[in-house]
Amino acid sequence: MILDLPYDAFINQLTHAERIVQISHINPDADTLGSSLALRSALERQGKQVTTVCMDIPSDQYDFMPGISRIEHDFDPTAYDLIITVDCADLKKMSGFYQRYADFFERVPVINIDHHPSNDRYGKIALVAPQAASVGQIMYHVLNALGAEITPDMATQLLAALYFDTGSFQHSNTTSQVMKIAADLKTLGADHAQVAYHLFRKKSLPILKLWGLALGKLKLDYDRSLAWIYISQADLDAAGAEYKDLEGLIGLIHGIPGIKMTVLLSERDKNQLKGSIRTENGIDASHFAAAFGGGGHHKAAGFSAVLQPQPQSTAYLPVKETAAA
Numbered sequence: 001m002i003l004d005l006p007y008d009a010f011i012n013q014l015t016h017a018e019r020i021v022q023i024s025h026i027n028p029d030a031d032t033l034g035s036s037l038a039l040r041s042a043l044e045r046q047g048k049q050v051t052t053v054c055m056d057i058p059s060d061q062y063d064f065m066p067g068i069s070r071i072e073h074d075f076d077p078t079a080y081d082l083i084i085t086v087d088c089a090d091l092k093k094m095s096g097f098y099q100r101y102a103d104f105f106e107r108v109p110v111i112n113i114d115h116h117p118s119n120d121r122y123g124k125i126a127l128v129a130p131q132a133a134s135v136g137q138i139m140y141h142v143l144n145a146l147g148a149e150i151t152p153d154m155a156t157q158l159l160a161a162l163y164f165d166t167g168s169f170q171h172s173n174t175t176s177q178v179m180k181i182a183a184d185l186k187t188l189g190a191d192h193a194q195v196a197y198h199l200f201r202k203k204s205l206p207i208l209k210l211w212g213l214a215l216g217k218l219k220l221d222y223d224r225s226l227a228w229i230y231i232s233q234a235d236l237d238a239a240g241a242e243y244k245d246l247e248g249l250i251g252l253i254h255g256i257p258g259i260k261m262t263v264l265l266s267e268r269d270k271n272q273l274k275g276s277i278r279t280e281n282g283i284d285a286s287h288f289a290a291a292f293g294g295g296g297h298h299k300a301a302g303f304s305a306v307l308q309p310q311p312q313s314t315a316y317l318p319v320k321e322t323a324a325a
């Protein structure tokens, strides 16, 4: 099944473009990075001048991705005649560059390539497919529509995108179509073992120490089908780890038989409390996250809250106190 998207309008728009800026979302992941880099190669082979930007420096977890060193962190808005946003559900919140260069976004056509259900199809042309597991899946069809050759490096970039957004093909968005595309990318030379290692298996010693410490603090409440962990700044210090080292931990915990909701709470700078929630079918994680000003998807959501000076006045502290007990 080829996603029903305005490929022809996109291709037509490209014929009017010489200098293109591709924009990834803040806190970039393998989907926005891999999809951008694969499209970039195809556009460059058409003779376009392309700059790929992201406001945040990608985590070193992505250093293995071919072309990652070509990601830049700012651009000159007078130098481009086309904008392509990749995996950005919202131009204002997710690109970060919108506030900096608002008139550039008014003046220059935007092509919006995304799969978030909340994407309102901003831009002149929207290649938006909420049914796609990742932008990598959309980009595979875009490259085919362009008639672009997918090189082994591009195949690795796209496989990384697909692999990441499906949680290594474990999430329910892993359709047979996703697996067929992954198989094709493998045939085209994607380095599947490198993708799996760098995105899911590689763990530094501080990460392993932190996760071990965290597992020791795991609390279970079978009456409420609830599992939770609270990680303090002191825990991070004890493991020699950083906040980002918690990434992926909730996926490890959420799978205990009899547990339907898993919550990971972590203390952040400036009295911030960050919460990640995972749920089983039928329990809306975003509903719980919204109670603390957050949001997300049905089975995965999150929130940030400010720790108040009077602990008893906050709704979430009882959870923290129980967790610490």
Ligand SMILES: [Mn+2]
Binding pocket: 031, 032, 087, 115, 133, 134, 135, 165
């Ligand atoms: Mn994505």
